[in-house]
Amino acid sequence: MLETERLILRPLCGADFDDYAAMLADSEVAGGLAEPVGRTPEDAWRSLATFIGHHEIRGFSHWAVIEKETGRFAGRAGPWSPLGFPGLGVGWCLAREHWGKGYATEAGRAAIAYCFSALDAEEVVSLILPRNGRSIAVAERLGHRHLRDEEYRGRSVHVYGQRRPAAND
Numbered sequence: 642m643l644e645t646e647r648l649i650l651r652p653l654c655g656a657d658f659d660d661y662a663a664m665l666a667d668s669e670v671a672g673g674l675a676e677p678v679g680r681t682p683e684d685a686w687r688s689l690a691t692f693i694g695h696h697e698i699r700g701f702s703h704w705a706v707i708e709k710e711t712g713r714f715a716g717r718a719g720p721w722s723p724l725g726f727p728g729l730g731v732g733w734c735l736a737r738e739h740w741g742k743g744y745a746t747e748a749g750r751a752a753i754a755y756c757f758s759a760l761d762a763e764e765v766v767s768l769i770l771p772r773n774g775r776s777i778a779v780a781e782r783l784g785h786r787h788l789r790d791e792e793y794r795g796r797s798v799h800v801y802g803q804r805r806p807a808a809n810d
């Protein structure tokens with residue numbers, strides 16, 4: 642479990658399902674994701690199970706983003722590298738009512754630091770749909786730069802990312 646100024650980042654679990662399904666039922670949320678996902682409860686269940694299973698297989702995954710002040714589920718964010726993903730990813734996804742508070746940037750910053758320290762990564766990447774201006778803004782606030790474009794699961798995505806700072810930086 643990690644803690645930032647305003648957030649708790651803890652492992653996703655089955656008890657998150659109702660909040661998770663409500664988040665993905667929103668077309669503005671599901672439509673932004675580079676990992677294609679449907680909007681039904683069944684789609685959300687499979688998506689949540691994939692993130693929980695990713696932790697079992699890889700030893701890390703997106704965390705549930707919990708608002709400290711209220712204890713509410715705000716979304717998910719964290720490291721991610723399923724088979725076929727081009728590198729070690731960091732991602733963010735917030736329920737619509739939690740946009741505009743800086744939570745994605747706050748969680749993303751913790752996720753990048755975790756990748757460079759706990760996972761000893763040399764580079765982290767984020768795959769972003771070209772029309773997702775809000776996510777591009779998060780990436781840029783986090784110090785990512787646009788590295789290239791590529792095809793991912795049938796769609797053209799921007800690959801943003803950054804390398805681990807040198808030890809003496």
Ligand SMILES: CC(C)(COP(=O)(O)OP(=O)(O)OC[C@H]1O[C@@H](n2cnc3c(N)ncnc32)[C@H](O)[C@@H]1OP(=O)(O)O)[C@@H](O)C(=O)NCCC(=O)NCCS
Binds near residue numbers: 671672675734741742
């Ligand atoms: C992408 C996504 C996470 C971005 O959310 P966001 O709220 O725009 O990003 P942040 O959480 O970093 O918040 C930044 C905003 O909060 C504002 N803000 C308010 N209080 C703040 C604070 N205390 N600290 C920092 N920023 C704050 C910033 O000014 C900024 O507002 P602006 O967008 O009007 O300039 C969100 O749109 C989302 O979940 N989309 C659907 C899923 C998705 O597309 N995921 C990304 C896949 S690549």
